[in-house]
Amino acid sequence: MSGVDVIPADALQCIRKRLERVKAEHDARILLAVESGSRAWGFPSPDSDFDVRFIYVLPKRAYLGLEQPRDVIEQPIEGLYDINGWDLRKALNLLLKANPAIAEWLRSPIVYEEAPGFREEIEALLALIDERPAAQHHHLSTLRSAYTRQIQGQETVRLKKYFYCLRPAYALHWMWENADGQLPMVFSELRRGVREPADRAEEIDRLLSLKASTRDLGAGDPLPMLDSFLEATIAKAESLDLGHQKKPVPSVRAACESLLLRTLEEA
Template identity: 25%
Template sequence: MTNDHDVEHAKLTEQIASHPYPLVFVTVSGAHLYGFPSPDSDFDLRGVHLLPLETIVGLDEGDQTVEKDCIDNGLEIDLVTHDAEKFFRMMLKRNGYVLEQIFSPLVLHTTPEHEELKAIAKRCITRHHAHHYLGFAATQWKLFAKESPPRVKPLLYVYRVLLTGIHLMRTGEVQANLNQLNESAKLSYIDELVDRKRSGPEKGTLNDTDLDFHTRQYERLTATLESAYQASTLPEMPTARDALNDLLIRLRLHPRTSGIVEDGV
């Protein structure tokens, strides 16, 4: 008998198969990657596509970004991919989000070049990625604090981002799953928040009395990330530009793709 997981996987791969360009990889991001999807959470698919050489050298500008939204029998799917050149340039900036996409263990489509990209991406990690996570956390905190009653979802994003940044500064490892991050952080309140998010609707809320407690925790973890940044031994600058340039040239001149990973998410 086909179960819900198989049905979801079939719908996701169907969307990927209809993409107009060859794909280097597609992985799952968002709440499913972060470890706290609600029953009604949509699927955020992210990846890299490859524009044909004719588009690059000719007058017709190709799609640097492709966005596809659909609802398939109640399943919301949001697929966003960037052309390899655009994505590689983002990798060379302080952009933790694209690194999380590359290293996501929830793989729906992969190629040998995706594996090569993972190795190259390690040389894109710098101590200044802390600024990405500090800024993202501040934005999510504003979303959380301005609502009455405050929602669980933006609060979990705050904690996920801060713990990802702290872990990255200390280990050089990109880890986006809040449950795995909390195995070392050991924040007693995280499990309860995750349970509420997983078992409830996307718009689940907290009591206003919780705001003071979480304000203190946000300030404490922000200070911890700032300290981890100061103490980090990660490089100051990425060293992957030449490797990314070489990979991009090979992708342009010798494009290739492989099939959907059978044992995806």
């Protein structure tokens, strides 16, 4: 699997055991399992959680009864391990709405498990859908919520919270500055696609270095330069017409249904 070399061996073993437990307890076939949190975004701390997300399918007979099965599998959080997933039907319906979570799962650099060819096929479907309206609304909402709740007006700030504002802010700027292409998941790739003044880059690099080496950045004074950048980003996004998500053309829906049926036949 790709990218798992950045995961400590003991953690990787635990994750794979838990995924095997999911399969055994739910009679599920995992089509794709990835890391989705700060480790995949590229700014983990030594004690960051492992946010494992997966897409799965149940045996065909499970869908043919009078009651449809639940469309999520949620495992109890155990220590640093947060592992849960979506049924393929749910995932495809969200893909048709350009759900940003699905896009991030498909672009995660850390893949724990995947069925041969599955990710390539579902990525090809996502490429037929305009992701940007949904992504812009999502990242504006994420940025505004994180900034107003965790940073704005605070006398002291938990410094790691800046990363949960900077990533959606850079995602917005990346979409504004790049007319084409798929929105990257990894923070460093977002930064490369955005005009970044030297003083802001230096401040972010300093925080990244601290976050990578300490379990908790702790609290400190607000960072005015970053605050100004985040506030300006929110103001700009709120002033723009971010657009509305278009309904996918019938051929894309048909292709999703075809993928679902073919996968169920294999289940």
